[in-house]
Amino acid sequence: MLGRDAKVASSARRAGQRGLRCAGIAALVPPVGRSLPWGVLGAAAGLGPVLGWFTRLTQEGVGTALAVFLLRVAAVGLALGLAFLLDDPARDTTAVVPIRRVVRSGVRLVLVAPLAASSWAAALLLVPERIRPPAGDLTLEAAALVVLALSGAACAVRFSDTPRPGVAVAGTLLTCTLLATLLPTSGALFVQADAASWAVAHQRWAALLTLALLAGAALQSEPVRKHRLRLEDTHRSAARAAHR
Amino acid sequence: MTTRPTVSGSGLTVRYGGSPALDNVSVRLQEGVTGLLGPNGAGKTTLLRVLATAVPPDRGAFTVLGHDPGTGAGRQEVRRRLGYLPQNPGFHPDFTAFAFVDYVAILKEFADRSARHREVRRVLDAVNLSEVRGKRIKRLSGGMRQRVALAAALLGDPGLLLLDEPTVGLDPEQRMQFREVIAEAGRHRTVLLSTHQTEDVAMLCQRVIVMAQGHVRFEGTPAELTARAAGRVWSSTERDPQARAGWRTGLGTFRNVGDPPQGADLLEPTLEDGYLLALDAQSVEAMSA
Numbered sequence: 298m299l300g301r302d303a304k305v306a307s308s309a310r311r312a313g314q315r316g317l318r319c320a321g322i323a324a325l326v327p328p329v330g331r332s333l334p335w336g337v338l339g340a341a342a343g344l345g346p347v348l349g350w351f352t353r354l355t356q357e358g359v360g361t362a363l364a365v366f367l368l369r370v371a372a373v374g375l376a377l378g379l380a381f382l383l384d385d386p387a388r389d390t391t392a393v394v395p396i397r398r399v400v401r402s403g404v405r406l407v408l409v410a411p412l413a414a415s416s417w418a419a420a421l422l423l424v425p426e427r428i429r430p431p432a433g434d435l436t437l438e439a440a441a442l443v444v445l446a447l448s449g450a451a452c453a454v455r456f457s458d459t460p461r462p463g464v465a466v467a468g469t470l471l472t473c474t475l476l477a478t479l480l481p482t483s484g485a486l487f488v489q490a491d492a493a494s495w496a497v498a499h500q501r502w503a504a505l506l507t508l509a510l511l512a513g514a515a516l517q518s519e520p521v522r523k524h525r526l527r528l529e530d531t532h533r534s535a536a537r538a539a540h541r
Numbered sequence: 542m543t544t545r546p547t548v549s550g551s552g553l554t555v556r557y558g559g560s561p562a563l564d565n566v567s568v569r570l571q572e573g574v575t576g577l578l579g580p581n582g583a584g585k586t587t588l589l590r591v592l593a594t595a596v597p598p599d600r601g602a603f604t605v606l607g608h609d610p611g612t613g614a615g616r617q618e619v620r621r622r623l624g625y626l627p628q629n630p631g632f633h634p635d636f637t638a639f640a641f642v643d644y645v646a647i648l649k650e651f652a653d654r655s656a657r658h659r660e661v662r663r664v665l666d667a668v669n670l671s672e673v674r675g676k677r678i679k680r681l682s683g684g685m686r687q688r689v690a691l692a693a694a695l696l697g698d699p700g701l702l703l704l705d706e707p708t709v710g711l712d713p714e715q716r717m718q719f720r721e722v723i724a725e726a727g728r729h730r731t732v733l734l735s736t737h738q739t740e741d742v743a744m745l746c747q748r749v750i751v752m753a754q755g756h757v758r759f760e761g762t763p764a765e766l767t768a769r770a771a772g773r774v775w776s777s778t779e780r781d782p783q784a785r786a787g788w789r790t791g792l793g794t795f796r797n798v799g800d801p802p803q804g805a806d807l808l809e810p811t812l813e814d815g816y817l818l819a820l821d822a823q824s825v826e827a828m829s830a
Binding site for chain 1: 594597610612613615625627628630632634640641643650652690693
């Protein structure tokens with residue numbers, strides 16, 4: 298019975314390969330969309346606007362400092378939620394499919410990007426203009442935190458077998474963020490909007506974002522061997538021997 | 542004339558931390574069902590994960606269906622042509638059986654919707670799940686979930702099917718159904734079946750590999766493995782302390798496996814006896830090392 302429709306299988310595959318580039322990725326969108334952890338993502342995205350709206354209740358004078366604090370909490374909350382983006386209970390079952398990991402992760406990212414962006418934009422816009430801190434700089438902070446979370450999740454997917462790395466990644470990110478608030482002034486990341494070191498701190502955030510982006514991109518690769526350079530010759534000669 | 546092997550590998554070594562999970566293993570698989578026996582920690586799952594391209598080996602190389610997974614392009618080709626049922630398959634519990642297998646089909650590059658759906662129906666039919674294809678996975682029994690994962694592995698009529706302990710946790714009836722599907726699958730493709738169940742091997746497999754501590758301890762036919770125990774299984778009223786393994790049977794006598802004493806009441810060996818002796822040989826080696 299299994300062999301009866303082998304032609305059906307192969308013709309389906311050929312059709313699939315021809316239209317793979319676009320149709321394959323488009324076909325992935327609905328099931329991947331259904332499989333995302335929308336509960337935690339929605340909670341994280343909802344936190345920003347709530348905190349943004351909360352700044353409207355603040356008194357003049359302390360408003361900007363509090364707005365910076367609340368927006369940073371919103372950014373951390375958003376990043377913690379996105380740490381769960383690559384959680385996939387079916388990871389073992391879909392571990393060895395031809396569609397590359399970068400495509401699978403990319404589809405997930407594209408699906409949540411509008412939600413994350415609109416959440417952050419709403420949080421910023423809800424802060425009254427008179428107390429709104431520099432939006433670009435705080436967006437840089439939020440972007441760095443989000444990319445750190447995503448890179449952490451990518452790292453867990455690459456180096457562990459756990460299908461749900463989100464809790465561990467979020468916990469690590471939260472710990473690192475809390476530790477970062479203890480950094481000395483010379484290396485501080487979280488500084489007040491009126492501090493002289495604001496610009497320098499945001500150069501550090503930019504560097505952190507760049508590093509996290511590079512790490513995240515590098516972690517999307519799926520190595521075909523563990524020690525490529527050292528074992529190149531051994532591998533090739535063994536492959537030839539195996540062919541013989 | 543010799544048939545080209547589906548899988549051919551040599552020197553396969555995988556280390557976790559300092560200890561080898563696979564140590565210089567050579568493997569050669571051809572069409573039919575090959576059983577992979579061994580105790581926990583023998584390296585069975587690691588070997589399957591290596592052959593499935595889930596884990597690259599630290600050393601050694603192999604080919605699958607003529608492709609070298611040591612290159613990016615080769616690995617893609619291998620992944621297009623193999624089916625892999627992991628030890629603990631995971632699912633999206635809110636998906637229906639059909640939707641989940643359809644999702645895996647998309648990941649296996651079946652982009653054309655109608656052709657893909659035909660293929661999904663075909664594999665669900667092959668594992669006798671057509672009637673529950675609209676049911677959510679969280680509402681299916683453990684055996685049915687295993688069959689959903691097997692259906693996903695069968696997508697695309699793969700030339701190589703790697704099954705990691707597929708019958709664990711199944712009741713006898715479910716195991717029988719699984720055996721039927723695996724036997725059918727092995728009629729025109731290569732199946733490597735990792736299992737603890739010597740019965741599964743005896744009933745299904747044309748060849749058997751016994752692994753222990755990352756090494757291959759035996760490779761041959763089930764009959765050859767059974768024959769290794771010929772003259773080395775005997776019955777006694779008490780457990781023979783010289784036996785390498787022994788247990789009380791339902792008849793109240795002891796079945797001993799090892800080197801029998803003079804005049805022992807020899808019994809007909811089974812595959813399990815041969816397996817125990819293959820394992821025991823390596824244990825002795827390990828102790829003396």
